[in-house]
Amino acid sequence: MKKGITEISLLQIEREKITKQIKEVKEERKYLETIRNELISKQYHACDSWKEKYFETKEVTASLEEVLTKHREDLELYYKKVLLQLEAREVNMKPKNTANTTDSKITEVQHEIDQLKKKLVIEKMKHIIEAKMRRQAISDVGILKAELTE
Numbered sequence: 001m002k003k004g005i006t007e008i009s010l011l012q013i014e015r016e017k018i019t020k021q022i023k024e025v026k027e028e029r030k031y032l033e034t035i036r037n038e039l040i041s042k043q044y045h046a047c048d049s050w051k052e053k054y055f056e057t058k059e060v061t062a063s064l065e066e067v068l069t070k071h072r073e074d075l076e077l078y079y080k081k082v083l084l085q086l087e088a089r090e091v092n093m094k095p096k097n098t099a100n101t102t103d104s105k106i107t108e109v110q111h112e113i114d115q116l117k118k119k120l121v122i123e124k125m126k127h128i129i130e131a132k133m134r135r136q137a138i139s140d141v142g143i144l145k146a147e148l149t150e
Contacts, residue, residue, distance in 0.1 A: 054137040061130040068123045075116045082109045
């Protein structure tokens with residue numbers, strides 16, 4: 001009978017050990033699940049912030065494209081207007097006055113054209129930078145999506 005009691009005691013001790021191990025495994029699993037949920041939440045928030053940045057950049061780029069188009073149109077109109085004015089003056093001016101007046105006017109017009117060209121180049125560079133930023137944001141969003149699907 002002692003043998004039966006000791007076997008039962010050993011079985012109870014073994015059962016308690018197994019129960020304790022099961023509790024530890026359950027606690028560890030719960031802990032790992034909370035960590036996993038936190039990581040998923042962080043990835044979700046990171047993705048959201050990248051989406052926000054992407055759409056903000058996209059809006060800015062669109063407005064810059066509009067500004068660039070407007071400046072280009074303004075430059076073309078101004079250039080045509082100046083050419084028409086110069087042609088009209090050349091026809092109407094007398095030879096005596098043409099040397100002094102035309103040279104100064106042409107210089108002024110050329111200076112204004114150069115200024116507008118500089119503005120156009122600056123706007124073009126801004127547009128290129130914004131386009132590159134948009135491409136980078138798209139790439140980053142793709143990378144984040146790939147990471148999230150893993």
